[in-house]
Amino acid sequence: xxxxxxxxxxxxxxxxxxxxxxxxxxxxxxxxxxxxxxxxxxxxxxxxxxxxxxxxxxxxxxxxxxxxxxxxxxxxxxxxxxxxxxxxxxxxxxxxxxxxxxxxxxxxxxxxxxxxxxxxxxxxxxxxxxxxxxxxxxxxxxxxxxxxxxxxxxxxxxxxxxxxxxxxxxxxxxxxxxxxxxxxxxxxxxxxxxxxxxxxxxxxxxxxxxxxxxxxxxx
Amino acid sequence: xxxxxxxxxxxxxxxxxxxxxxxxxxxxxxxxxxxxxxxxxxxxxxxxxxxxxxxxxxxxxxxxxxxxxxxxxxxxxxxxxxxxxxxxxxxxxxxxxxxxxxxxxxxxxxxxxxxxxxxxxxxxxxxxxxxxxxxxxxxxxxxxxxxxxxxxxxxxxxxxxxxxxxxxxxxxxxxxxxxxxxxxxxxxxxxxxxxxxxxxxxxxxxxxxxxxxxxxxxx
DNA sequence: GTGTATGAAATCGTATACGATCCAGTGTGA
DNA sequence: TCACACTGGATCGTATACGATTTCATACAC
Numbered sequence: 001x002x003x004x005x006x007x008x009x010x011x012x013x014x015x016x017x018x019x020x021x022x023x024x025x026x027x028x029x030x031x032x033x034x035x036x037x038x039x040x041x042x043x044x045x046x047x048x049x050x051x052x053x054x055x056x057x058x059x060x061x062x063x064x065x066x067x068x069x070x071x072x073x074x075x076x077x078x079x080x081x082x083x084x085x086x087x088x089x090x091x092x093x094x095x096x097x098x099x100x101x102x103x104x105x106x107x108x109x110x111x112x113x114x115x116x117x118x119x120x121x122x123x124x125x126x127x128x129x130x131x132x133x134x135x136x137x138x139x140x141x142x143x144x145x146x147x148x149x150x151x152x153x154x155x156x157x158x159x160x161x162x163x164x165x166x167x168x169x170x171x172x173x174x175x176x177x178x179x180x181x182x183x184x185x186x187x188x189x190x191x192x193x194x195x196x197x198x199x200x201x202x203x204x205x206x207x208x209x210x211x212x213x214x215x216x217x218x219x
Numbered sequence: 220x221x222x223x224x225x226x227x228x229x230x231x232x233x234x235x236x237x238x239x240x241x242x243x244x245x246x247x248x249x250x251x252x253x254x255x256x257x258x259x260x261x262x263x264x265x266x267x268x269x270x271x272x273x274x275x276x277x278x279x280x281x282x283x284x285x286x287x288x289x290x291x292x293x294x295x296x297x298x299x300x301x302x303x304x305x306x307x308x309x310x311x312x313x314x315x316x317x318x319x320x321x322x323x324x325x326x327x328x329x330x331x332x333x334x335x336x337x338x339x340x341x342x343x344x345x346x347x348x349x350x351x352x353x354x355x356x357x358x359x360x361x362x363x364x365x366x367x368x369x370x371x372x373x374x375x376x377x378x379x380x381x382x383x384x385x386x387x388x389x390x391x392x393x394x395x396x397x398x399x400x401x402x403x404x405x406x407x408x409x410x411x412x413x414x415x416x417x418x419x420x421x422x423x424x425x426x427x428x429x430x431x432x433x434x435x436x437x438x
Numbered sequence: 439g440t441g442t443a444t445g446a447a448a449t450c451g452t453a454t455a456c457g458a459t460c461c462a463g464t465g466t467g468a
Numbered sequence: 469t470c471a472c473a474c475t476g477g478a479t480c481g482t483a484t485a486c487g488a489t490t491t492c493a494t495a496c497a498c
Contacts, residue, residue, distance in 0.1 A: 004280055004481070006268075030450070039483085042264075042484095045261075045450090046265055050269070050271070053270075053271075053272030062489050062490060064490095085303065088303050223451070223452090225451080250479070250480090258453085259453045260453090261451080262451080281459050281460060282459090282461090282479085282480080283479070
Protein backbone atom coordinates (compact mmCIF):
# COMPACT_ATOMS: atom_id res chain seq x y z
CA UNK A 1 0.00 0.00 0.00
CA UNK A 2 1.19 3.49 -0.77
CA UNK A 3 2.37 5.35 2.29
CA UNK A 4 -0.03 7.87 3.70
CA UNK A 5 0.53 11.50 2.80
CA UNK A 6 1.40 12.19 6.39
CA UNK A 7 4.04 9.48 6.28
CA UNK A 8 5.43 10.74 2.98
CA UNK A 9 5.69 14.24 4.32
CA UNK A 10 7.42 12.97 7.42
CA UNK A 11 9.97 10.98 5.44
CA UNK A 12 10.66 13.78 3.01
CA UNK A 13 11.27 16.33 5.72
CA UNK A 14 13.22 13.92 7.86
CA UNK A 15 15.51 13.12 4.97
CA UNK A 16 16.03 16.70 3.89
CA UNK A 17 16.84 17.75 7.42
CA UNK A 18 19.21 14.91 8.21
CA UNK A 19 21.03 15.04 4.88
CA UNK A 20 21.67 18.74 5.24
CA UNK A 21 19.45 20.06 2.46
CA UNK A 22 17.48 21.96 5.07
CA UNK A 23 20.03 23.50 7.40
CA UNK A 24 19.23 24.62 10.95
CA UNK A 25 17.12 27.73 10.97
CA UNK A 26 15.46 26.85 7.66
CA UNK A 27 11.85 27.87 7.71
CA UNK A 28 9.30 25.12 7.07
CA UNK A 29 6.21 26.72 5.57
CA UNK A 30 3.22 24.42 5.70
CA UNK A 31 1.63 25.58 2.49
CA UNK A 32 4.82 25.36 0.48
CA UNK A 33 5.60 21.84 1.63
CA UNK A 34 2.05 20.75 0.99
CA UNK A 35 2.23 22.15 -2.52
CA UNK A 36 5.52 20.39 -3.19
CA UNK A 37 4.02 17.09 -2.07
CA UNK A 38 0.76 17.68 -3.83
CA UNK A 39 -1.31 17.33 -0.71
CA UNK A 40 -3.09 19.53 1.76
CA UNK A 41 -1.60 21.04 4.87
CA UNK A 42 -3.16 18.68 7.39
CA UNK A 43 -0.78 15.74 6.78
CA UNK A 44 2.15 18.14 6.70
CA UNK A 45 1.19 19.52 10.09
CA UNK A 46 1.17 16.02 11.52
CA UNK A 47 4.58 15.27 10.06
CA UNK A 48 5.97 18.43 11.56
CA UNK A 49 4.53 17.58 14.95
CA UNK A 50 6.35 14.29 14.88
CA UNK A 51 9.60 15.94 13.86
CA UNK A 52 9.11 18.43 16.63
CA UNK A 53 8.68 15.68 19.20
CA UNK A 54 11.90 14.14 17.90
CA UNK A 55 13.76 17.38 18.31
CA UNK A 56 14.51 17.89 14.63
CA UNK A 57 12.40 21.01 14.28
CA UNK A 58 11.21 23.71 16.62
CA UNK A 59 7.69 24.92 16.45
CA UNK A 60 6.26 28.22 17.58
CA UNK A 61 2.58 28.84 17.74
CA UNK A 62 1.15 31.02 15.01
CA UNK A 63 4.63 31.53 13.68
CA UNK A 64 5.66 28.22 12.23
CA UNK A 65 8.33 25.57 12.22
CA UNK A 66 12.04 25.87 11.60
CA UNK A 67 14.75 23.26 11.44
CA UNK A 68 16.12 23.01 14.96
CA UNK A 69 18.87 25.49 15.63
CA UNK A 70 22.20 23.94 16.42
CA UNK A 71 25.07 25.80 17.92
CA UNK A 72 28.33 24.21 18.85
CA UNK A 73 27.12 23.74 22.40
CA UNK A 74 24.12 21.72 21.37
CA UNK A 75 26.32 19.71 19.09
CA UNK A 76 28.57 18.89 22.01
CA UNK A 77 25.64 18.07 24.22
CA UNK A 78 24.28 15.70 21.66
CA UNK A 79 27.65 14.03 21.29
CA UNK A 80 27.79 13.64 25.03
CA UNK A 81 24.38 12.09 25.31
CA UNK A 82 25.11 9.87 22.39
CA UNK A 83 28.33 8.73 24.03
CA UNK A 84 26.40 7.49 27.01
CA UNK A 85 23.58 5.83 25.15
CA UNK A 86 25.79 4.34 22.48
CA UNK A 87 27.97 2.80 25.14
CA UNK A 88 24.95 1.06 26.56
CA UNK A 89 23.67 -0.01 23.16
CA UNK A 90 27.01 -1.49 22.19
CA UNK A 91 27.39 -3.37 25.45
CA UNK A 92 23.88 -4.77 25.23
CA UNK A 93 24.36 -5.78 21.61
CA UNK A 94 27.72 -7.44 22.09
CA UNK A 95 26.40 -10.88 23.03
CA UNK A 96 24.38 -10.94 19.82
CA UNK A 97 27.06 -9.81 17.41
CA UNK A 98 27.82 -12.72 15.10
CA UNK A 99 30.98 -13.45 13.15
CA UNK A 100 29.67 -11.83 9.96
CA UNK A 101 28.88 -8.63 11.74
CA UNK A 102 32.25 -8.58 13.42
CA UNK A 103 33.93 -9.15 10.08
CA UNK A 104 31.90 -6.36 8.50
CA UNK A 105 32.88 -4.00 11.30
CA UNK A 106 36.55 -4.89 10.90
CA UNK A 107 36.31 -4.38 7.17
CA UNK A 108 34.76 -0.96 7.58
CA UNK A 109 37.42 -0.02 10.06
CA UNK A 110 40.10 -1.20 7.62
CA UNK A 111 38.58 1.00 4.93
CA UNK A 112 38.79 3.89 7.37
CA UNK A 113 42.43 3.06 8.03
CA UNK A 114 43.11 3.04 4.27
CA UNK A 115 41.56 6.46 3.98
CA UNK A 116 44.15 7.89 6.35
CA UNK A 117 46.73 7.89 3.58
CA UNK A 118 44.74 10.09 1.26
CA UNK A 119 42.28 11.61 3.67
CA UNK A 120 38.67 12.33 2.70
CA UNK A 121 36.71 13.70 5.64
CA UNK A 122 33.28 13.17 4.13
CA UNK A 123 33.91 9.55 3.23
CA UNK A 124 35.53 8.95 6.59
CA UNK A 125 32.45 10.24 8.35
CA UNK A 126 30.21 8.00 6.27
CA UNK A 127 32.26 4.96 7.16
CA UNK A 128 32.32 5.99 10.77
CA UNK A 129 28.54 6.10 10.84
CA UNK A 130 28.35 2.66 9.25
CA UNK A 131 30.82 1.25 11.72
CA UNK A 132 28.87 2.41 14.72
CA UNK A 133 25.54 1.26 13.38
CA UNK A 134 26.82 -2.22 12.61
CA UNK A 135 27.75 -2.64 16.25
CA UNK A 136 24.33 -2.22 17.74
CA UNK A 137 22.24 -3.31 14.79
CA UNK A 138 20.64 -6.06 16.86
CA UNK A 139 20.48 -4.33 20.18
CA UNK A 140 17.83 -6.21 22.18
CA UNK A 141 16.51 -3.03 23.75
CA UNK A 142 14.34 -1.15 21.24
CA UNK A 143 14.09 1.81 23.55
CA UNK A 144 17.83 2.36 23.65
CA UNK A 145 18.09 1.75 19.92
CA UNK A 146 15.53 4.45 19.35
CA UNK A 147 17.46 6.88 21.51
CA UNK A 148 20.68 6.14 19.65
CA UNK A 149 18.93 6.74 16.36
CA UNK A 150 17.58 10.01 17.61
CA UNK A 151 21.07 11.04 18.65
CA UNK A 152 22.55 10.23 15.27
CA UNK A 153 19.76 12.04 13.51
CA UNK A 154 20.43 15.15 15.50
CA UNK A 155 24.12 14.96 14.78
CA UNK A 156 23.47 14.47 11.09
CA UNK A 157 21.12 17.42 11.06
CA UNK A 158 23.70 19.63 12.67
CA UNK A 159 26.80 18.38 11.00
CA UNK A 160 26.37 20.28 7.78
CA UNK A 161 26.57 23.56 9.61
CA UNK A 162 28.98 22.81 12.40
CA UNK A 163 31.11 19.88 11.37
CA UNK A 164 34.78 20.37 11.97
CA UNK A 165 37.50 17.90 11.24
CA UNK A 166 40.11 17.48 13.91
CA UNK A 167 43.53 16.50 12.59
CA UNK A 168 44.92 13.39 14.21
CA UNK A 169 41.61 12.20 15.62
CA UNK A 170 40.95 9.97 12.64
CA UNK A 171 44.00 7.83 13.32
CA UNK A 172 43.18 7.42 17.01
CA UNK A 173 39.59 6.72 16.16
CA UNK A 174 40.54 3.77 13.99
CA UNK A 175 42.71 2.37 16.77
CA UNK A 176 39.94 2.74 19.33
CA UNK A 177 37.53 0.98 17.03
CA UNK A 178 39.93 -1.93 16.70
CA UNK A 179 40.30 -2.23 20.48
CA UNK A 180 36.56 -2.21 20.88
CA UNK A 181 36.18 -5.02 18.36
CA UNK A 182 38.84 -7.00 20.20
CA UNK A 183 36.90 -6.66 23.43
CA UNK A 184 33.72 -7.83 21.79
CA UNK A 185 35.43 -10.76 20.11
CA UNK A 186 36.95 -11.81 23.43
CA UNK A 187 33.51 -11.76 25.09
CA UNK A 188 34.60 -9.14 27.59
CA UNK A 189 32.14 -8.25 30.36
CA UNK A 190 29.38 -5.89 29.28
CA UNK A 191 30.46 -3.19 31.70
CA UNK A 192 33.94 -3.17 30.17
CA UNK A 193 32.59 -2.93 26.63
CA UNK A 194 30.23 -0.16 27.63
CA UNK A 195 33.08 1.72 29.23
CA UNK A 196 35.26 1.39 26.13
CA UNK A 197 32.49 2.43 23.74
CA UNK A 198 31.62 5.39 25.89
CA UNK A 199 35.25 6.38 26.30
CA UNK A 200 35.70 6.34 22.54
CA UNK A 201 32.92 8.84 21.92
CA UNK A 202 33.89 10.91 24.91
CA UNK A 203 37.46 11.16 23.69
CA UNK A 204 36.19 12.38 20.33
CA UNK A 205 33.94 14.83 22.05
CA UNK A 206 36.78 16.16 24.14
CA UNK A 207 38.90 16.62 21.04
CA UNK A 208 36.15 18.83 19.63
CA UNK A 209 35.81 20.69 22.90
CA UNK A 210 39.54 21.29 23.03
CA UNK A 211 39.52 22.52 19.44
CA UNK A 212 36.85 25.01 20.43
CA UNK A 213 38.73 26.06 23.57
CA UNK A 214 36.00 24.70 25.79
CA UNK A 215 36.50 22.71 28.99
CA UNK A 216 36.49 18.93 28.67
CA UNK A 217 33.38 16.91 29.36
CA UNK A 218 33.18 15.86 33.01
CA UNK A 219 32.04 12.34 32.15
CA UNK B 220 -3.17 33.36 25.93
CA UNK B 221 -5.28 30.27 26.05
CA UNK B 222 -3.41 27.20 24.91
CA UNK B 223 -4.18 25.98 21.43
CA UNK B 224 -6.62 23.10 21.11
CA UNK B 225 -3.81 20.93 19.90
CA UNK B 226 -1.82 21.77 23.01
CA UNK B 227 -4.78 21.15 25.28
CA UNK B 228 -5.41 17.79 23.70
CA UNK B 229 -1.76 16.90 24.08
CA UNK B 230 -1.68 17.84 27.75
CA UNK B 231 -4.91 16.07 28.54
CA UNK B 232 -3.83 12.84 26.92
CA UNK B 233 -0.33 13.06 28.30
CA UNK B 234 -1.66 13.49 31.79
CA UNK B 235 -4.23 10.74 31.57
CA UNK B 236 -1.67 8.34 30.22
CA UNK B 237 1.05 9.12 32.72
CA UNK B 238 -1.25 9.20 35.74
CA UNK B 239 -2.67 5.81 34.88
CA UNK B 240 -6.21 6.83 33.94
CA UNK B 241 -5.58 5.43 30.48
CA UNK B 242 -3.77 2.15 30.96
CA UNK B 243 -1.67 0.47 28.27
CA UNK B 244 -3.82 -0.91 25.49
CA UNK B 245 -6.50 1.73 26.00
CA UNK B 246 -7.96 2.74 22.69
CA UNK B 247 -7.75 6.42 21.81
CA UNK B 248 -10.64 7.25 19.49
CA UNK B 249 -10.16 10.55 17.73
CA UNK B 250 -13.80 11.52 17.56
CA UNK B 251 -14.48 10.72 21.19
CA UNK B 252 -11.52 12.73 22.43
CA UNK B 253 -12.44 15.60 20.18
CA UNK B 254 -15.96 15.58 21.54
CA UNK B 255 -14.73 15.52 25.12
CA UNK B 256 -12.51 18.51 24.43
CA UNK B 257 -15.13 20.31 22.41
CA UNK B 258 -12.95 20.60 19.35
CA UNK B 259 -12.54 18.93 16.00
CA UNK B 260 -10.38 15.94 15.29
CA UNK B 261 -7.51 17.78 13.59
CA UNK B 262 -5.89 19.09 16.78
CA UNK B 263 -6.39 15.72 18.43
CA UNK B 264 -4.59 13.98 15.60
CA UNK B 265 -1.64 16.31 16.03
CA UNK B 266 -1.53 15.65 19.75
CA UNK B 267 -1.54 11.92 19.15
CA UNK B 268 1.28 12.21 16.64
CA UNK B 269 3.38 13.93 19.24
CA UNK B 270 2.59 11.30 21.84
CA UNK B 271 3.43 8.64 19.30
CA UNK B 272 6.83 10.20 18.63
CA UNK B 273 7.40 10.23 22.38
CA UNK B 274 6.59 6.58 22.64
CA UNK B 275 3.54 7.01 24.84
CA UNK B 276 1.08 5.72 22.27
CA UNK B 277 1.28 3.39 19.32
CA UNK B 278 -0.43 4.27 16.11
CA UNK B 279 -1.62 2.02 13.33
CA UNK B 280 -2.81 3.37 10.05
CA UNK B 281 -6.54 3.28 9.46
CA UNK B 282 -6.94 1.54 12.78
CA UNK B 283 -6.13 4.11 15.39
CA UNK B 284 -4.05 4.85 18.42
CA UNK B 285 -3.71 2.93 21.65
CA UNK B 286 -1.78 3.68 24.81
CA UNK B 287 1.60 2.01 24.36
CA UNK B 288 1.68 -1.54 25.55
CA UNK B 289 4.04 -2.18 28.40
CA UNK B 290 5.15 -5.56 29.47
CA UNK B 291 7.59 -6.21 32.24
CA UNK B 292 10.43 -6.40 29.75
CA UNK B 293 9.78 -2.95 28.41
CA UNK B 294 9.50 -1.68 31.94
CA UNK B 295 12.92 -3.10 32.70
CA UNK B 296 14.38 -1.70 29.52
CA UNK B 297 13.08 1.70 30.38
CA UNK B 298 14.52 1.49 33.85
CA UNK B 299 17.84 0.52 32.36
CA UNK B 300 17.93 3.39 29.95
CA UNK B 301 16.84 5.73 32.64
CA UNK B 302 19.60 4.49 34.90
CA UNK B 303 22.17 5.49 32.34
CA UNK B 304 20.73 8.85 31.44
CA UNK B 305 19.87 9.77 34.98
CA UNK B 306 23.41 9.05 36.02
CA UNK B 307 24.66 11.50 33.46
CA UNK B 308 22.08 14.11 34.34
CA UNK B 309 22.91 13.93 38.03
CA UNK B 310 26.63 14.17 37.43
CA UNK B 311 26.24 17.13 35.11
CA UNK B 312 23.91 18.88 37.53
CA UNK B 313 26.04 18.35 40.62
CA UNK B 314 28.20 21.45 40.23
CA UNK B 315 25.07 23.58 40.07
CA UNK B 316 23.23 22.13 43.05
CA UNK B 317 23.01 24.82 45.69
CA UNK B 318 22.61 24.46 49.44
CA UNK B 319 18.84 24.88 49.31
CA UNK B 320 18.47 22.12 46.81
CA UNK B 321 20.72 19.82 48.76
CA UNK B 322 18.71 20.55 51.90
CA UNK B 323 15.48 19.86 50.05
CA UNK B 324 16.83 16.56 48.78
CA UNK B 325 17.93 15.56 52.26
CA UNK B 326 14.56 16.51 53.65
CA UNK B 327 12.74 14.42 51.05
CA UNK B 328 14.99 11.51 51.77
CA UNK B 329 14.31 11.91 55.48
CA UNK B 330 10.59 11.80 54.79
CA UNK B 331 11.18 8.59 52.88
CA UNK B 332 13.10 7.19 55.83
CA UNK B 333 10.22 8.11 58.14
CA UNK B 334 7.83 6.25 55.89
CA UNK B 335 9.75 3.04 56.44
CA UNK B 336 8.16 2.66 59.86
CA UNK B 337 4.60 2.68 58.59
CA UNK B 338 5.15 1.90 54.95
CA UNK B 339 3.05 3.46 52.20
CA UNK B 340 4.22 2.38 48.76
CA UNK B 341 2.34 5.05 46.82
CA UNK B 342 3.60 7.91 48.96
CA UNK B 343 7.10 6.46 48.91
CA UNK B 344 7.08 6.40 45.12
CA UNK B 345 5.91 10.00 44.99
CA UNK B 346 8.73 11.11 47.27
CA UNK B 347 11.19 9.06 45.29
CA UNK B 348 10.17 10.85 42.11
CA UNK B 349 10.57 14.20 43.82
CA UNK B 350 13.97 13.27 45.16
CA UNK B 351 15.32 12.35 41.78
CA UNK B 352 13.93 15.38 40.04
CA UNK B 353 15.39 17.77 42.59
CA UNK B 354 18.85 16.43 41.80
CA UNK B 355 18.93 17.32 38.15
CA UNK B 356 16.52 20.22 38.18
CA UNK B 357 19.16 22.54 36.79
CA UNK B 358 21.00 20.16 34.55
CA UNK B 359 22.87 22.34 32.05
CA UNK B 360 22.18 19.96 29.19
CA UNK B 361 18.61 20.39 27.98
CA UNK B 362 18.93 17.40 25.72
CA UNK B 363 19.74 15.03 28.55
CA UNK B 364 17.05 16.60 30.70
CA UNK B 365 14.54 15.92 27.98
CA UNK B 366 15.60 12.30 27.76
CA UNK B 367 15.30 11.86 31.52
CA UNK B 368 11.82 13.33 31.41
CA UNK B 369 10.87 10.99 28.63
CA UNK B 370 12.11 8.06 30.67
CA UNK B 371 10.13 9.07 33.73
CA UNK B 372 7.03 9.59 31.64
CA UNK B 373 7.29 6.12 30.25
CA UNK B 374 7.78 4.65 33.67
CA UNK B 375 4.82 6.55 35.01
CA UNK B 376 2.69 5.37 32.12
CA UNK B 377 3.59 1.78 32.78
CA UNK B 378 3.66 1.78 36.53
CA UNK B 379 -0.08 1.53 37.05
CA UNK B 380 -0.16 -1.79 35.30
CA UNK B 381 3.13 -3.31 36.23
CA UNK B 382 4.33 -1.67 39.42
CA UNK B 383 5.55 -4.08 41.99
CA UNK B 384 6.90 -3.21 45.37
CA UNK B 385 9.99 -5.06 46.45
CA UNK B 386 10.29 -5.55 50.18
CA UNK B 387 13.56 -4.35 51.60
CA UNK B 388 14.48 -2.18 48.62
CA UNK B 389 13.01 0.91 50.20
CA UNK B 390 15.45 0.83 53.09
CA UNK B 391 18.46 0.36 50.82
CA UNK B 392 17.18 3.02 48.49
CA UNK B 393 17.13 5.61 51.25
CA UNK B 394 20.69 4.71 52.19
CA UNK B 395 21.88 4.97 48.60
CA UNK B 396 20.23 8.36 48.28
CA UNK B 397 22.08 9.56 51.35
CA UNK B 398 25.43 8.38 49.99
CA UNK B 399 24.76 10.11 46.72
CA UNK B 400 24.01 13.37 48.50
CA UNK B 401 27.24 13.00 50.48
CA UNK B 402 29.20 12.64 47.26
CA UNK B 403 27.60 15.74 45.82
CA UNK B 404 28.15 17.77 48.95
CA UNK B 405 31.80 16.74 48.98
CA UNK B 406 32.23 17.89 45.37
CA UNK B 407 33.26 14.44 44.25
CA UNK B 408 34.42 14.06 40.64
CA UNK B 409 31.61 13.92 38.08
CA UNK B 410 32.50 10.42 36.98
CA UNK B 411 32.16 9.16 40.52
CA UNK B 412 28.79 10.81 41.00
CA UNK B 413 27.57 9.47 37.70
CA UNK B 414 28.69 5.99 38.68
CA UNK B 415 26.88 6.18 42.02
CA UNK B 416 23.67 7.52 40.52
CA UNK B 417 23.71 4.88 37.83
CA UNK B 418 24.50 2.13 40.30
CA UNK B 419 21.57 3.18 42.45
CA UNK B 420 19.05 2.78 39.65
CA UNK B 421 20.70 -0.34 38.36
CA UNK B 422 20.52 -1.93 41.79
CA UNK B 423 16.83 -1.14 41.91
CA UNK B 424 16.40 -2.54 38.44
CA UNK B 425 18.19 -5.73 39.38
CA UNK B 426 15.98 -6.13 42.41
CA UNK B 427 12.98 -6.05 40.09
CA UNK B 428 14.63 -8.44 37.67
CA UNK B 429 15.42 -10.84 40.51
CA UNK B 430 11.84 -10.62 41.74
CA UNK B 431 10.69 -11.59 38.27
CA UNK B 432 13.24 -14.41 38.02
CA UNK B 433 15.02 -12.69 35.18
CA UNK B 434 18.80 -12.38 34.75
CA UNK B 435 20.43 -9.25 36.13
CA UNK B 436 21.19 -6.27 33.92
CA UNK B 437 24.68 -6.52 32.39
CA UNK B 438 25.47 -2.87 33.01
C1' DG C 439 16.06 60.71 11.97
C1' DT C 440 13.61 57.99 15.28
C1' DG C 441 9.75 55.97 16.80
C1' DT C 442 4.94 54.61 16.43
C1' DA C 443 0.50 53.63 14.15
C1' DT C 444 -1.67 51.17 10.31
C1' DG C 445 -2.93 48.02 7.00
C1' DA C 446 -2.26 44.36 3.78
C1' DA C 447 -0.13 39.96 2.85
C1' DA C 448 1.43 35.75 4.53
C1' DT C 449 0.77 32.14 7.41
C1' DC C 450 -1.18 29.55 11.00
C1' DG C 451 -5.29 27.05 13.66
C1' DT C 452 -9.30 24.63 13.36
C1' DA C 453 -14.04 23.19 11.73
C1' DT C 454 -16.39 20.73 8.52
C1' DA C 455 -17.12 17.39 4.93
C1' DC C 456 -16.63 13.21 2.62
C1' DG C 457 -14.28 9.32 0.54
C1' DA C 458 -11.44 5.26 2.08
C1' DT C 459 -10.57 1.65 5.11
C1' DC C 460 -11.27 -1.55 8.65
C1' DC C 461 -13.98 -4.60 11.60
C1' DA C 462 -17.63 -7.28 13.42
C1' DG C 463 -21.62 -9.58 12.70
C1' DT C 464 -24.65 -12.06 9.37
C1' DG C 465 -25.90 -15.19 6.06
C1' DT C 466 -24.88 -18.88 2.67
C1' DG C 467 -23.00 -23.09 0.83
C1' DA C 468 -20.22 -27.10 1.37
C1' DT D 469 -20.09 -27.21 11.93
C1' DC D 470 -16.89 -24.56 9.44
C1' DA D 471 -15.12 -21.48 5.91
C1' DC D 472 -15.97 -17.60 3.45
C1' DA D 473 -18.22 -13.73 1.02
C1' DC D 474 -21.03 -9.86 2.17
C1' DT D 475 -22.69 -5.71 4.33
C1' DG D 476 -23.41 -1.86 7.61
C1' DG D 477 -21.38 0.94 10.98
C1' DA D 478 -17.48 2.91 13.06
C1' DT D 479 -13.36 5.14 12.38
C1' DC D 480 -9.62 7.00 9.94
C1' DG D 481 -7.24 10.17 6.14
C1' DT D 482 -7.30 14.21 3.76
C1' DA D 483 -9.17 18.33 1.12
C1' DT D 484 -11.14 22.54 1.52
C1' DA D 485 -12.58 26.75 3.72
C1' DC D 486 -12.21 30.57 6.64
C1' DG D 487 -11.28 33.16 10.85
C1' DA D 488 -7.19 34.46 13.79
C1' DT D 489 -2.60 35.88 14.34
C1' DT D 490 1.75 37.48 13.04
C1' DT D 491 4.81 40.04 10.27
C1' DC D 492 6.58 43.54 7.63
C1' DA D 493 6.47 47.51 4.86
C1' DT D 494 4.63 52.01 4.64
C1' DA D 495 3.04 56.38 6.29
C1' DC D 496 2.85 59.64 9.62
C1' DA D 497 3.95 62.39 13.85
C1' DC D 498 7.42 64.21 16.72
